Amino acid sequence: MPHDHPDHGGISPSGHPYRPDQDGPLTEAQALEIAVRELLIEKGIVTAGEIAAAIARMDARSPAVGARIVARAWTDPAFKARLLADGSAAAREMGADIDALKLVVVENTPDTHNAIVCTLCSCYPRTLLGLPPDWYKSREYRSRMVREPRRVLAEFGLHLPPNVRVRVHDSTADMRYIVLPARPAGTEGWSEEQLAAIVTRDCMIGVAVPRLPG
Amino acid sequence: MDKSWHDMGGDPAGPVIPAEHDFALWEKRVDALFMLTTAKGLFTVDALRRVLEDMGPEAFETMTYYERWITAVNRNLIEAGVYSTAELAAKIAEVKARGADYGTASLGGGDG
Structure with missing residues (x-):
């Protein structure tokens, strides 16, 4: 059977390059x-x-799964409490497939920003975010995120004020972290669907925070 | 005691390059083969990591993520006695004889 070589111009529909x-x-x-x-x-x-x-x-696993959970936590305080108490159980409530992993949800607050890394390999909340991006598995991110997280976050365009404490969570094969970002001001009255749309993968890794469109 | 090379936390390193790509079918298949064979009890995630870590820093720098993974999955399956190195060599020769790219080297044009 001949192999089809589509002319994709080097960029996939999602905007990421194909591997050569x-x-x-x-x-x-x-x-x-x-x-x-x-x-x-x-x-x-x-x-x-x-x-x-x-x-x-x-x-089927994409950051949309994690974003739905974040949006629910922002609109349902009882769910948020359950999510922070037992991430695996609360994610399963939302129909997410968690396998046997222990999922720990870490909440961003006005004085604390959280981010996740796996210094030993590539552990990642893949059931909620899909497969990890290449940079998450890179030597640079793994090495520096635990030593100079503010500088790494600045490289992602996230400049945190000095009074905000940064907590970096190192994942393991059996325990995965995901960041619950802070709900931005100006989203009062938004539906869960509208809220989920501003929760990107990088917000749940902790290298970005949700921004309002426009 | 010196730490192992893979324990990178805190090491000096350059700027994070925000690289990412859409995973190719063969990469997703490597992931699927790992998930399925470990779910069936042929080896464990720790055994995968043992081989990845034994491959050393040079493999980390010169091979892509799923290139390292398929190497580690294969090593574990041979150790588990699933197939022999002779069977593997014969199969690889058969695959390469089919064609010069992934689609033609795969049965069913890469879909099967």
């Missing part, structure tokens, strides 16, 4: 992936359907 290796010559890692996958299928360990279902589940 997506349509290029077969790499060693790609050949290994195909080989491992086919051996697992031939041995009856996984089915092609299970792999497709796992990818569909992955694709």
Whole structure:
């Protein structure tokens, strides 16, 4: 079967570049992936359907899942209390798929800003935000976020006043953090849907804060 | 005791480059293979990390994230006795003989 090479101009519909290796010559890692996958299928360990279902589940996980939870917390104080007390249980209440992870929700307040990192690898609240961006897994972010978070946040365009305390949470394989941003002024009377629309992935990592459109 | 290279917290490093990309199908498949084989008890997330950490800082700098992951998944599956290195070598040769890009090297044009 011929391989389709669409002319995408180098930019995906989401505005992110494709990796250059997506349509290029077969790499060693790609050949290994195909080989491992086919051996697992031939041995009856996984089915092609299970792999497709796992990818569909992955694709369904996006920051929109986390944003709905944040918007609910902003509009329902009882839910927010449950979310802060037991993040996993409250996220499940919203229909989010949490697997076996312990989810800890850390709340931004007028005097404290929170951010998350995984200094050892790439642990991330992927069930609520999707797969982590490349920079989250980079040496630069992992190394510096725990030593000079204010400077790193400034590189993301987030300049915090000196009186705001910065708390950085280092994730583990079994425990994931997510930031509950502060609801911005000027959003009084907004619907949950309107609120969710201003809660970006970066707000829930803690390298940004929600901004009103325009 | 010196810390291991992967324990990067606090190390000096340059500016964070805000790079990101949409994951390619082969990358998502690596993730799916890891999730499914660990869910079936063939190895654990700690075993994945043990291989990733043993691969060392050079692999971290020269290979992409899912290139390292498929290497670590493969090593664990061989250690678990799921297939032999000879079976793997034969399969890789078969895959490469099919075509020069991912789509043609995959059965069903990359969709199957």
